[in-house]
Structure formats: structure tokens, C-alpha cells
Amino acid sequence: MSILPDDAVFADFRKQCLATDNWVNKYDSNGMQVWVEVPAKKVKNAPKIHKIKCKMTIKDVSAATMYDVLHDSRYRKDWDPTMLESFDIARLSANADVGYYSWLCPKPVKNRDVVSLRSWQVMDDEYIIVNFSVKHPKYPPRKDLVRAISILTGYFIKPTGPDSCTFIYLSQADPKGSLPKVVVNTATQVLAPRVMKCVHKAGQNYPEWKQKNSPDQKPWLYPEQNTLPMMDPAELSIQRADSLENVNERSKVEGPDSEDSS
Template sequence: MAHEFQHKNPARLDWRSHIFIRPWHTTASKISSVDTGQAHTLDCQKEGIIFFQEETSFFFSFFKDKMPLHSSIIPDEAVFADFRKQCLSTDNWVNKYDSNGMQVWVEIPPNKGNQGSKVHNIKCKMIIKDVSAATMYDVLHDGQYRKEWDPAMLESFDIARLSANADVGYYSWLCPKPIKNRDVVSLRSWQVMDDEYIIINFSVKHPKYPPRSNLVRAVSILTGYLIKPLGPNSCSFTYLSQADPKGSLPKVVVNKASQVLAPRVMQSVHKAGQNYPEWKQKHSPDLKPWLYPEQSTLPIMDPAELSIQRADSLENVDAQNSEDSS
């Protein structure tokens, strides 16, 4: 049976902006549309990718579904809206650092009687006066460039594409001795609007990438970026994260360390943004699959194969492996 979908924002149906319908995937070779009595047939050049050539109201029928109509693990509009709200809110947030255009905030836990046992939700914001929002967005996506500016990275790679604006990937990083190195498998999703860029990620379980015995599997509860243009070469850059490094590190140590390390990470990303345009000109300048998903060579994965990685489910995993020396 055909599945029908009415696009609610026909003004955005423009081939120049490469609009994709998320989280739908289809193996249909053609898609039929009806616009005020006129029939159109568009060839699908990629699974789940549709190119529009007219800014009109279309009505679509999808055939031969490959994947479920709704994959709940992929963030929807409500998740992005909530993340944006957290980034912009000051209610229940305490300022811990404010210097040289950078601020660090920590959220006040709702359960005040149990603050020390949980990892803080931390937020960093800086005003960037010499790099555009679009460039900073590219920096965060470009895995090849990260090897140039992230000295803590051990290994990083994308595993599979989940939709036109979501993928799953692996990242491991060095920790100062005697703390054991960490890794994470996360689902990343992104959203580009006229006045902002959002990237969010959270930890997931992948059947082919279980925790390794020589690393501690960390957990990103919710981590992401909100980038808003302020001018042609300036932007506000907000980083929000609630992540648990696991192992035997006391949560109070994790919380304090995060407040110190976060500004350093922000400064590194800013510097990476300053150097990115020159680097990108020498390294496949037109290759940006995060903007043009038809460039992606990643295999497609059914999101149903993933599940959210809960922090508490890793407690025994760490204990069974060689103990964290931290």
C-alpha cells in the first residue's frame, strides 16, 4: 500500500536547498506528485532523497517502503525545540565563568537533595567575531578536518547513515594518565534553518560496536551545538552537554573538570574555525555531505537496530573489564 505524506511547508520545496523528508526512506524508483491537478513524476536518485524543481504544494505517495514510517530514536522537531530552549534559557542555570566573551553555565538539578550523584548539564557560550556561522557548522561536521585540530582524538569515524540528517558514529579519545581512555558510540542529528544551525547527539548501542576491554565506554546523555549568525563573519556559538565519562571517576570531579575543560575546548574549536577555509580549499572543497547528502557514501542503517545507551547499564560492563585506574 502507498504511504501518503503532505509537506506542510511548500515554500521550502526547492531543489537548491536539497530538502529531504525525514525520517522516511524508500526504495521507490519514482515518486508521484499532484499539484493543482497536474501530475509530476520525479526520479529518486538516492534512497529517501527527493529533489524538487518547483516551489509548489506537492502531495506524495511513497511505494515499496524499506523502513518503518517513524523511527522514534531519530530526534524529531520536539527534541530540537527543547534543545534550543535549553541553550537560550537562563532559568535554573548558574553562571560559573564569564571572561573574554565566553560564559560557562551549570544547570541547577531539579532534585537538590541528590546533586552530587548526577553529572551536571553544562552550557558554554561564546561570541565569535571573525568566523561565520556556516564555517563553524562545517568544522563540527568535517571528520577529516577534526584530525587536524583535535589532539585528544584516538579514533573517529562515521558508521552509517540513518536518514538525510542523521547518522551514527564512533569516537575515542585520550585521557590524562592515570585515567583510562574513553570511547563513545553516538547518534548525531542536525537541523539547518535560515537563522540557526543545530547539531545534537546522544549515546546509542550498536550491535557491531560493543564496549571494548581496553577503553571505558562513556555516555552522552545529550550533547550538541546551537550556532546563530550575527553577521557575515560572526556568530554566537553555544555548546551544551550532559555526559558521563563512567568508570570510577567521582561525579563531583567530573562536574568540576567539565567547567574547566569546556572553555578550552571552545577555544580550540574557534581556532579550528579560523583555519578551516584555507584548509578546506586544499582538501575536497566541494565535498560536504552534511549539506549535500547525495555525496554521502555511508551505508544505510535501519534506526530500529539501535537503542539508547543508558548510563546505568554500563556500570557492570566497566566492572567486568580491566578496572579503571582513575
Template sequence: YNQNMSILPNEEAFEDFKRQCLASENWLKKYDDSGRQVWIEVLPDKGINSPKVHKIKCRMSIEDVPAATMYDVIHDGQYRKEWDTNMMESYDIARLSDNADVGYYSWRCPKPIKNRDVVTLRSWQVKGDEYIVMNFSVKHPDFAVKNKFVRAVSILTGYYVKATGPNSCIFIYLSQADPKGSLPKWVVNKASQVLAPRVLNSVHQAGKNYPAWKKKNSPDMKAWLNPKQNKLSYMDPALLSIQKADSLENVDESSKLDGQDAEDSS
């Protein structure tokens, strides 16, 4: 890691994210129904260094919402409150560049598991009819771990949207995230596979409802398309560092779960 290297993703990072979204090698299909698929990455080496938490990928063919609208839905924090039922709190902390910011997000977990939060660096890119939004966890000097939350880690999470027609698109969500705590990994991996199709459903529905909602809610404000509208204060990206999963302590929640760790049926 070179100090002169910026923490901000470069062109290569966007290209690599797109490549992963479109790759099929080393991906195992776990779900396929009505235009929606879910895969998990299966790496050839299962050695000591293989990641405990799956990388998961969800793909959906959308026939009735334009790519640009789905891109707006991903970005629009005000609208997210309308459709993201698990969200507790979400806000942008600071701007890092015209196409990157740092933000906070917390979400409800099913009882008795503790709720989770993340601080992430998010960046985005539009190239012709392709849209990418991606994030990873960072350490921010003013946003330490809070007591009532377990700080989760997004190793890499994001969306790739590509137009397939004026009113249709391919929508891909890719994520490798460690919820921390001490949840058995089979619980984490199972949950992500079960929840993913549900999330796709709600995002698709959100896309259909967005134009009508946006008409009534600051219709001309889209700071992600018009950086001049962005009122967030700037922050030097050098003040942030990448949040590694292993530097956060695990909070013991194991007593709260039924089932045995051995059931790594993934």
C-alpha cells in the first residue's frame, strides 16, 4: 500500500467490479426463478486463507424500468426510507470527490441478534448505458463503533446496471460483507442466499414507484448526476483508511442461535 495511492477507486477498480459482475467461472448458482438468479463464488482453494464469508451475486432482468431509473433508486437516500424496511438510519457524512462520498448506514437484524451498522466509501460511474455504484468499509476518525450496534464490514458491495432497451435493463448486485459478531458462518451464508431474492423484489418495485414519488419530492435534485447540487462538505480522502474485518472485535451472539455450527450446508 503506497501512501501516494489514493483510497478512491480508480478506473481499474470499476473495470474489475464489472468483470466480477459478469463472470460465470467459479460461481455456483443457488437460486433461479422468474428472471432472478443468485450465485455464490466458489474459489478453487479451500485452504486456511479462503474467505469465511461468501461473495454473493444476484442478477435480475427488468423489463419495465429503465436502467437510469434503477441507478437513481440506488442513489436516492431520501427515497430509500420509502422502500428499505430494514434500514434504521442512513446519511452521507462527507464528499470525497465528484463521484465519491463517505456515509453511514444501520439496519435492523432479527431478534435476538444485535443490529448492525457500517461506514462506507461509495463511488460511482456512468459510461454510456452502464452504471456502477460500489462501496467498501472505511475507518472514519469521527465515527467510531457505537455500543448498541455491531460494526459490520463491507469488503466489496455494489451494483452494476446495464440498459437492454429504452425501458429495460439487467440489474446485478454483488456483495462480500462480513456481519461480524460471532454468527456461525453457515447462518450468514444461508441468510444471504434466502434474503437476496427478496431484496431484488423490493428494489424492482422501488424502481417502478420511483418516477411518481420523485415528481413530488425535489424532482430536480439529483446530486449524483449533477455534482453542483451536492451541498455536502468536502473531506480529504487521506483521513480515511480501509476497515479490515479482522481489526474489529467479535461480539458474542452464539448463545442466541439454535442449530449447530457443523451444519455448514452451504
């Protein structure tokens, strides 16, 4: 079986984004809602990290622009204050790639990084992006960062008008390390609206920025523009959270030597 998401994966992700059954509302203010999933039945060995969903009603930015913002890695340097490093590694297909992202965490928590497979689909003016963590042979965990895990993370964007949209972020991610899961779940509910507001502002400023920065270059819409090297998806495997050791957050770091603890 291919590691690449198929139509069923996108359909299921869309269904989760629009579902209300088994989701509890934790926050609702100024066009922003945060929901946490409460599974209908207990599943053995289910992740202890909650699945969270953040929904934002955007009245001044089009769905197409918000979709471009999420894809444009050059622009991310301008709007993402927590980013340490971000780059695309390789193409896997016309609508999938693998990439690296690391980010700052508040002290004494160690900074995190993730290697993820990202895939996207545009149908009937609805935009979907999904990603999950993978093992890449050339990008193992590093000693100076904690390797986090995206079990499933993504976005669903639906137009509500020519310059308005519904923007939904859904995520189940494990930051690993020695953070208690209850702390992770609580912090995520608080941080998600802040991140969404930041992305919204990025959407407001994107058209002006893009006009000055390769306005015709959008390889996520035009695959023929993509200059990334091709990679066989079979070289990747899904990164499981339980195959990574829990790192002591307060441990002293000797240096950025690569070490695969998976």
C-alpha cells in the first residue's frame, strides 16, 4: 500500500472537520471556535493527545488566498514568529511532498521539529491540506531538538463569498519530550486561537507581499513549476510516537549532532 493519502483519506478528513457529534466546544468568541473530540467509545491504545479543531469565520480574505498562504514556504518566514527553520525536501507526486519544520518553544521546554508528508486536494472550490509525520532516512531526530509527531494535522477551507471563507484547522499532534499530556491538551486549546489569528493576519497581507515576490510562482497550483527533486514515497515510513524516546526537557544540549532514536 502506498503511504500517499488517497481520496478516502481526504473525504474522511473533510467529514471530521464538519462533524459536531462527539466534539465538545471549549471556546467560542469573535468568529473563532475551538472543539475537542470526545470519542464515542474507548479505543484500546488510543493516543492520549486530544484531537482538536479550530474553526474561524473569515470575512475579508478569500479561500484561495488562505490556501496560498499555507503553501507558500517563502512567505512563512514573514508571518510565523515561532519558526526556526522550514524547507521542502522533495516531491512525492503532483499533490504531495515531504518537508521539515522546527519551531521555538518557551523555556525551559526544548525546541521541537517535525518531518512530515503533506498532501493537498482542491475540489468544488474546497481546499484540503493534510499532513502526518514520517521517517526520512536523511533527517533523523537531532540532539538539540525534540522530534514531535503529527498523527494527523490539516486544514479545510471553504468559500462563503468572493472574499470570505470558513477556515478549519484540525490536529492531533504529540510534542513528545517529558511534557505531561494534560498540560499539552490544555495548552493546545489556548494556543490554537492565537495561531489562527496570526494566520488570518498573514492572509490579509499576502496579496500585497505576493505581488512583489514571484507573483506567478505557485507550484502547489501548477505542478510544472515545482523544482524539488522527486522521491519515491516507498523510501518513507510513518513515524509512530511510541518509537521515539521521551527526552528530558531540562537536559543540557551538547550540540546539533544527528541521532536517530526511533
